[in-house]
Amino acid sequence: xxxxxxxxxxxxxxxxxxxxxxxxxxxxxxxxxxxxxxxxxxxxxxxxxxxxxxxxxxxxxxxxxxxxxxxxxxxxxxxxxxxxxxxxxxxxxxxxxxxxxxxxxxxxxxxxxxxxxxxxxxxxxxxxxxxxxxxx
Amino acid sequence: xxxxxxxxxxxxxxxxxxxxxxxxxxxxxxxxxxxxxxxxxxxxxxxxxxxxxxxxxxxxxxxxxxxxxxxxxxxxxxxxxxxxxxxxxxxxxxxxxxxxxxxxxxxxxxxxxxxxxxxxxxxxxxxxxxxxxxxxxxxxxxxxxxxxxxxxxxxxxxxxxxxxxxxxxxxxxxxxxxxxxxxxxxxxxxxxxx
Numbered sequence: 305x306x307x308x309x310x311x312x313x314x315x316x317x318x319x320x321x322x323x324x325x326x327x328x329x330x331x332x333x334x335x336x337x338x339x340x341x342x343x344x345x346x347x348x349x350x351x352x353x354x355x356x357x358x359x360x361x362x363x364x365x366x367x368x369x370x371x372x373x374x375x376x377x378x379x380x381x382x383x384x385x386x387x388x389x390x391x392x393x394x395x396x397x398x399x400x401x402x403x404x405x406x407x408x409x410x411x412x413x414x415x416x417x418x419x420x421x422x423x424x425x426x427x428x429x430x431x432x433x434x435x436x437x438x439x440x
Numbered sequence: 441x442x443x444x445x446x447x448x449x450x451x452x453x454x455x456x457x458x459x460x461x462x463x464x465x466x467x468x469x470x471x472x473x474x475x476x477x478x479x480x481x482x483x484x485x486x487x488x489x490x491x492x493x494x495x496x497x498x499x500x501x502x503x504x505x506x507x508x509x510x511x512x513x514x515x516x517x518x519x520x521x522x523x524x525x526x527x528x529x530x531x532x533x534x535x536x537x538x539x540x541x542x543x544x545x546x547x548x549x550x551x552x553x554x555x556x557x558x559x560x561x562x563x564x565x566x567x568x569x570x571x572x573x574x575x576x577x578x579x580x581x582x583x584x585x586x587x588x589x590x591x592x593x594x595x596x597x598x599x600x601x602x603x604x605x606x607x608x609x610x611x612x613x614x615x616x617x618x619x620x621x622x623x624x625x626x627x628x629x630x631x632x633x634x
Contacts, residue, residue, distance in 0.1 A: 324518070325518050325555070326555075327528065328527065328528055328529055329518070329528075329529055329555040329556065329558065330528060330529065330559060331555065331558075331585075331586070360585075363585070363587065365585065367585070397585065402599065403583065405631045405632075406552070406583060406599060406601075407553070408630065409601050409627060409630065409631065410552065410553075411517060411518045411519040412519065412609070412610065412630065413519040414630055414632065416629075416632035
């Protein structure tokens with residue numbers, strides 16, 4: 305089962321929660337709007353891509369949420385370093401579990417199920433594929 | 441494991457992050473800095489964003505030499521008691537007076553994501569003030585999502601869960617005279633840690 309805001313499905317509850325927060329404050333967003341090539345094969349085909357979770361067009365900011373395992377967080381950080389090296393003019397922010405917890409504290413809402421693997425609405429295999437697909 | 445707050449709010453504080461003397465000294469400096477940024481003319485309008493900035497604005501306005509007026513605003517917070525999380529931000533208390541043609545300073549207790557302030561800047565900007573600037577007691581730039589020009593900052597603070605001097609957790613601790621870090625066991629369950 306996937307979590308939805310309006311008609312948009314999200315891979316993780318933290319993403320749905322984040323989308324709701326943006327909606328609440330009237331910040332326009334796009335979900336996984338663009339997949340940026342990160343590396344290429346010798347023949348020019350794209351070897352890996354990175355699709356940040358959110359793009360906020362009014363403030364020109366890309367946002368990636370990671371609330372699951374530390375190993376995946378490390379992978380994402382590597383990807384982000386590659387992303388910023390390749391696309392230095394694009395602004396991107398990585399929100400980790402602590403950032404989501406801080407949002408939950410701020411709005412005094414329970415983070416249970418929003419942070420961590422229990423919040424995932426994507427089957428584990430598909431999740432790994434998604435991460436692998438965009439790994440640098 | 442989660443635990444209940446104690447009868448003495450000081451007992452729930454793990455660490456005093458900014459003590460009363462440091463706050464008062466900085467507020468005095470902020471008052472002088474704000475005053476020097478404006479000439480004479482009509483009194484400066486301080487817009488306090490309730491409820492967190494109430495204590496700060498009370499001290500700040502007394503630290504500003506010259507004429508100031510205050511007005512109060514309250515906006516609904518995401519997930520707040522009377523709001524649906526799927527709704528949109530609402531003005532719970534609007535300004536009492538007009539700010540058209542006036543110099544306005546928005547007074548915040550803390551700025552982190554900047555989402556509320558971004559909304560307020562748009563809302564107040566629509567009322568045609570001569571200028572809008574921002575003063576905040578606490579600033580957490582590491583949490584920022586929306587870039588905003590913060591004109592005056594009392595203290596930049598680390599990513600800790602703080603209460604006191606107007607800042608609350610579950611509507612309590614606002615009356616502490618200092619800014620302190622709340623004991624983690626009091627909100628561990630909220631963070632899904634117990």
